[in-house]
Amino acid sequence: MMPLWVGPVARYMATGLVTTLALAAVSIAVSVVLGTLLGALLVLPSRAVRLAVRCYVEIWRGLPIIVTLFFIFFVLPVIGLRFDTFVAAAIGLCLWGSANVAEVVRGAVQSVPHGQADAAAALGFPWGRRMRHVVFPQAVRRALPPLVGLVVNLTQQTSLATVIGVLDLLQASQRSIERLTLSTGATHAIPILGAVLVVYFVICLPLTFLSRRLERSLQRA
Amino acid sequence: MTHAPATDQDPVIELRGVRKSFGELEVLKGIDLAVTRGEVVVIIGPSGGGKSTLLRCVNLLDPISAGQVFLEGEDLTRPQVDLNRIRRRIGMVFQQFNLFPHLTVLGNLTLAPVKLLGLGRQEAERLAGDLLSRVGLADKVDAYPRQLSGGQQQRVAIARALMMSPHVMLFDEVTSALDPELVSEVLDVMRDLARSGMTMLCVTHEMGFARELGDRLVFIDGGVIAEQGRPADVLDDPQQARTQQFLRKVLR
Numbered sequence: 001m002m003p004l005w006v007g008p009v010a011r012y013m014a015t016g017l018v019t020t021l022a023l024a025a026v027s028i029a030v031s032v033v034l035g036t037l038l039g040a041l042l043v044l045p046s047r048a049v050r051l052a053v054r055c056y057v058e059i060w061r062g063l064p065i066i067v068t069l070f071f072i073f074f075v076l077p078v079i080g081l082r083f084d085t086f087v088a089a090a091i092g093l094c095l096w097g098s099a100n101v102a103e104v105v106r107g108a109v110q111s112v113p114h115g116q117a118d119a120a121a122a123l124g125f126p127w128g129r130r131m132r133h134v135v136f137p138q139a140v141r142r143a144l145p146p147l148v149g150l151v152v153n154l155t156q157q158t159s160l161a162t163v164i165g166v167l168d169l170l171q172a173s174q175r176s177i178e179r180l181t182l183s184t185g186a187t188h189a190i191p192i193l194g195a196v197l198v199v200y201f202v203i204c205l206p207l208t209f210l211s212r213r214l215e216r217s218l219q220r221a
Numbered sequence: 222m223t224h225a226p227a228t229d230q231d232p233v234i235e236l237r238g239v240r241k242s243f244g245e246l247e248v249l250k251g252i253d254l255a256v257t258r259g260e261v262v263v264i265i266g267p268s269g270g271g272k273s274t275l276l277r278c279v280n281l282l283d284p285i286s287a288g289q290v291f292l293e294g295e296d297l298t299r300p301q302v303d304l305n306r307i308r309r310r311i312g313m314v315f316q317q318f319n320l321f322p323h324l325t326v327l328g329n330l331t332l333a334p335v336k337l338l339g340l341g342r343q344e345a346e347r348l349a350g351d352l353l354s355r356v357g358l359a360d361k362v363d364a365y366p367r368q369l370s371g372g373q374q375q376r377v378a379i380a381r382a383l384m385m386s387p388h389v390m391l392f393d394e395v396t397s398a399l400d401p402e403l404v405s406e407v408l409d410v411m412r413d414l415a416r417s418g419m420t421m422l423c424v425t426h427e428m429g430f431a432r433e434l435g436d437r438l439v440f441i442d443g444g445v446i447a448e449q450g451r452p453a454d455v456l457d458d459p460q461q462a463r464t465q466q467f468l469r470k471v472l473r
Contacts (some may be wrong), residue, residue: 113317113319115319118282118319119313119315119319119378120333121282121305122313123337123381124308134332137323138322138323
C-alpha cells in the first residue's frame with residue numbers, strides 16, 4: 001500500500017513534467033531552426049554578416065545560462081521588458097541553444113572538404129547552389145551527432161528554469177518536498193528526487209543512444 | 222600519334238600576363254599561354270612552381286591578381302562576366318577526384334546537367350550511361366564513390382566533367398593520388414579523349430603521357446614558363462639549365 005501523499009505529489013510533479021517538456025520542446029525547436037540559419041550565415045562570404053553573427057554566438061555561448069536567465073528576468077524589467085517566468089526561461093535557453101547550434105552547423109559545413117565546393121564550382125554551380133546541392137547535404141550528416149548531443153544538453157538545462165521560479169519538474173519536486181516536510185514533519189526527499197532523476201534519465205537516454213547510433217552509421221558511410 | 226587537325230586557330234584558352242599572389246608570396250609571375258582547339262598542352266615542373274595554381278586560374282577557382290584570362294575570346298576577368306555560366310564550358314578533373322560522396326555515380330554525373338543546363342532526367346541518364354561506357358564503368362552507375370577504387374573514381378570524375386560537353390578539359394595531376402597499378406586505366410581514358418580531339422590542359426608527372434599525347438610541353442618553374450616546345454624536343458634536348466636539372470631528377 002502506497003503512502004497517501006504519493007498520489008497528489010505525483011499529479012503535481014506531472015504538471016511540472018509537462019512544463020519541462022514544453023520548455024524543452026520550444027527551446028529545441030527554436031534553437032535548431034534559428035541556429036541553423038545563423039550557422040548558415042557564419043559561412044557566408046560577407047565578412048560583415050559573419051562578424052555580426054559571431055558576436056551573437058560568442059555572447060550567448062559564453063555566458064552561463066543561469067546568468068542569462070537572471071539578466072532576462074531581473075534586469076530587463078528595469079527597461080520595461082517584463083516576461084512571465086516560462087517565456088523568460090525559454091528566451092534564455094533559445095539564446096544559448098541557437099548560439100551552440102550555429103557553431104555546430106558552421107563546424108559541419110566547414111568540415112566538408114574544400115574540394116567538394118571546388119568541384120561544384122568547376123561544374124558551374126553558383127555559390128548558393130554549391131551549398132544547397134553539394135555542401136549542405138554532406139554537412140547535415142556531419143552535424144547530426146553533435147546536434148543530438150546538444151538537444152540532450154538543452155533538455156537537461158531546462159532544469160535551470162527553476163531558479164527564476166518556473167514550475168517545472170524540478171521546482172515541483174522541491175515544493176513537494178518542502179510541503180511534505182512542513183505537513184508531516186518527515187522528509188521525503190529521497191523518493192521524490194529519485195523519481196526526478198529517473199524521469200530526466202528516461203527522457204535523455206534514448207536521445208543519447210540515437211546519437212551514438214548516428215555516429216556509428218556515419219563512420220560506416 | 223596524330224590528332225584531329227585543329228579546325229580553328231583562335232585560342233580556346235588564352236592567358237595574358239597572369240599573376241597570382243597568396244599574400245606576400247607571388248606564385249605566378251606573368252604567364253602568357255594560348256591553347257588552340259584540339260591541342261593537348263602538358264604542364265610539368267617542380268612542385269611549388271605554380272603548375273596547379275595556373276590551372277586553377279584558368280577557370281578562376283583561384284582569382285588572379287593581375288592579367289587576363291580568355292575563353293574562346295571572352296574575357297573572364299571582366300567584373301560583369303557570369304563566371305559560373307562560363308565554367309560549364311571548362312571541365313576540370315582534380316588530383317583528389319572530389320566526387321560527391323552523398324550521391325551515386327549516376328547522381329554525380331547528372332547533378333550539374335539537370336540542375337544547371339535543365340536537361341531532362343531521362344536524357345541526362347542516357348548521356349551518363351554513354352559516358353560511363355566510354356570510361357569502362359557502365360556497371361557502376363548505382364555505386365557510391367566510396368565503393369570504387371581510386372582509378373574508377375577518377376574515371377567517374379572525368380565522365381562527370383564530360384557531361385557538361387566542355388570545350389576544354391583541365392587535368393590537375395589526376396594520377397598523382399593513385400596506386401601505381403591504377404594509373405594506366407586513367408591515362409587510357411585521357412588518351413581516348415585526346416585522340417577524339419578534346420582540347421586539354423594537363424598538369425602531370427607522367428612524362429610518358431606527355432611525350433605520347435602532348436602537342437606541346439610547358440615547363441613551369443618559379444612562377445614563369447621557363448621553357449616550352451614539342452614534348453620530344455623538350456624532354457630529349459632541354460635548352461634551359463633548370464629544365465635539364467628537373468628532368469634529370471624525374472627521368473633518372
